[in-house]
Amino acid sequence: MTTTEAFLFVIGGVLVVAMTARVAPRIRVAGPLLLVLIGIVASYLPFLPDITVNPEWILVGVLPPLLYSAAVSLPAVEFRRDLLPIAGLAVVLVFVSSFVLGTFFYVAIPDLGYPLALALGAILSPTDAVATAVAKRLGVSRRVVTMLEGESLLNDASALVILNSAVAAFVLIASTGQPPPLIDAVGGFFWAVFIAIVIGAIVGYANLRLRSWLRSSAATTAAGFIVPFVAYLPTEELGGSGLVAAVVAGIVTGQGAARWFTPEQRMSDHVTWRTVELILEGGVFLIMGLEMSEIVTGTANGIHGIAHGLWIAGAAFGILLAVRAGYVTLLVWGQGRRLHPRRAERLNAISDRIDEIEAGGPQQLGDRGRRITEAGWNRRLAIFRRRISRAMSDLNYYRTAPLGWKHGTIIVWSGMRGVVTLAAAQTLPADAPSRHFLIFVAFTVALTSLMLQGFTLPALVRLLRVSNDDDENLVRSEQQRIVREMHQAALLAAEDGSLTRRDGSSFAPEFTERVGPLFLQAGEAEDDEARDILELRLALIRVRRERLIELSGGGQFGSAALRRALAELDASQLNVELRLESAD
Incomplete structure (x- = not known):
């Protein structure tokens, strides 16, 4: 394929992905599934050349930004609450x-x-993140979606570590005849995860500081493009999992965006990474279909043949479903134990005990208590209260969004294979016996999983009558509480005179008292006073955002409600800033 043909192919592929994103929702089919079908049909067109993509381009060039993009928007509160079952999956x-x-x-x-x-x-x-996209569109419980999303983010690294260890063992046996020690493989896994978490966290924090210093949304977007690769490449060089590092960097960035980025930066990031995700994920699924004809031909000419490959793939698919069903059954049973009534009783007893300790003061600790200042005493009590409050909020979350057999069925049937399976299959050693046959088995399992489970998942959800109506009610209730908390913080700031303009100067007390803190329009005053009113509104937005950041760290509210509140504040701030620019 010439350079011109390659560019034409890329242009055509982007157009197909874009048009599929428009058509797929209308025909109620997930975009990735439709792209695979289009690719399979196109692969048999005589005027199109055989398409072969180096798997390193997918493992290094596609997966890190894809996983980073998903991690940035990960609902961190729910992810923390279900970290144990997600890690199990x-x-x-x-x-x-x-x-x-x-x-x-x-x-x-x-x-x-x-x-x-x-x-x-x-x-x-x-599993692949395409299941998450399908589940979101079908209105499945947010808790199920979060578990599927968390699983698809982290299990790629687990699988690739096992794959690399197995391939290394194959090479070592081929050269020396001796397998590697088991302790090396186990130690290698833990090292891969540890170094990935460390580097990912450092890169994520450095990303926040650098881009908050750059300020310009165009400059920060340009810098943001390299973050997943900055996390991935050094981690791989040190023997870690670059994909885990990219995920950790994305989680750190997503959680720090409210504090460090401007509203314009957050909105720019949201649109940018949605676009990157659409193009990269769509391109990989399109290529998956385009490569199918060559793989089928190579397998047909091999010693095992198509029929044997289909039998092996079908049996493997059945084993995957059976193992997943057994594990999810245990998971659902274990989650039910978290709702034991005694847990709430213990939390209430601890809360009452904290009240007693607070009433007794530090002097009840004797000599040690006399060395504790009042500020230190209050700080320690506040930490304990925050932990108890978070635990009670978590328990309430488990009660309002319990996992039952219906949710377990959806989790089982949503375990589709996709991008990582396709890329990893092609990294098998060139001298591996029956390599084409093994790749054919992997592609067949992935295709069967995508097509069978992807197309029938909507019908299964309708049959089980699972909806997220309770989730939406909870989000609306939490959002109303968040608005009240921010409103109270704004009133207190207006009363104590702590509001300041963007340049740090204070408002005249009589102006703040006369104007009031809420929803004033610039047209209600003369031009000179109109600017002060807009400045006051910006100051109130800053106070509300600070309160929102405090609430987001307490674990009392869900990610959806917090993000909606932040989006509304960002929209209000951009509106006021635009009006101030127009007034200049």
């Missing part, structure tokens, strides 16, 4: 699935050897 389930599938492939394909069998099992184990 992303790590434990991947390990179990990989070893069960590896054992099956070892028995079913005698000339494979266990390292490559395990590698193929790891390739098929991670």
Whole structure:
């Protein structure tokens, strides 16, 4: 393929992705599923050349920004609340699935050897984020969506660590005849996760500080493009999981955006990463379909044949579903234990005990208490109260969004395979026996999963009659409470005279008292006073945002309500700033 043909192919691919994003919702089909179908049909057109993409381009160039984009918008409060089950799905389930599938492939394909069998099992184990997109569109419980999203963000790294270890074992056995020690593989996994978390957190924090200093939305957007790669590349060089580093950097950035970025930066980031996600994810699924004809041809000419590959893929798909169903059953059962009445009783008892301690003062601690200042005493009590409040909010969340068998069924059926499976399959060693056959099995499982589960998931949701109406009611209730909290903070700031203009100067007390803090329009006053009114509104918005940031750290409100409140504040601030610019 010439350079001109490559550019024409890219242009055509972007147009197809864009048009699919418009058409897919109208015909009630997820965009990635439609793109795979289009790619398969196009792959058999005689005038199109065979498409082969280096898997390194997907693993290094596509997955880090894709996962980073998803992590930036991750609902952090809900993610923290369900971190344990998410980690189970992303790590434990991947390990179990990989070893069960590896054992099956070892028995079913005698000339494979266990390292490559395990590698193929790891390739098929991670789920894809396309399930999250489908579930969101269907109105599934937010808790289920968060668990699916968290799983798809983290399980890629688990699978790739197992894959790399298995491939390294294959190479070592081929050269020396001796397998690597098990302790090396286990230690390598923990090191890969540890160094990824450290580097990802450092890169995320540096990203916040640098881009808050740049200020310009165009400059910060340009700098933001390199963040996932800055996290990924050094982590991989140090033997860590670059994908986990990109995810951690995205989570840190997403949680710090409200404090460090301007409204214009946040809105620019939202649109930019939505666009990047659409193009990259759509492009990969389109390429998946386009590569199918070549893979089928290579398998047909191999020693195993298409029929044997279809049998192996079908059995592997069934094993994946069975293992996932068994694990999710245990998960749902375990989550039900979190709602035990005694847990609420213990939290209430601890809260009452804190009240007693507060009434007794630090002197009840004897000599140690006399060394504690009043400020330190109050700070410690505030920390304990915040922890109890967060725990009670979490318990209320589990009560209002319980996981039942219906939700478990959706979690099981949403375990689709996709981008990582396709890219990882093509990283198998070139000298691996029956390489084309193994790639065909991986592609067939991914295609079967996407098509069968993706197209039937909407019908399953309708059959189970699962909706997120309770979630929406909870979000509206929380948003009303947040508005009241911010309103109270604004009133207090107006009363104590702590409001300031953008240049740091204070308002005249008589002006603040006369004008009042709420919803004044510039047209209600003379031009000179109109600017002061707009400045006052900006000051009140700053106070409300500070209060919102405090509330977001307390764990009492969900991510959806907090983000809606922040978006409304951003829109109000941009409106006022535009009017101030027009007045200059």
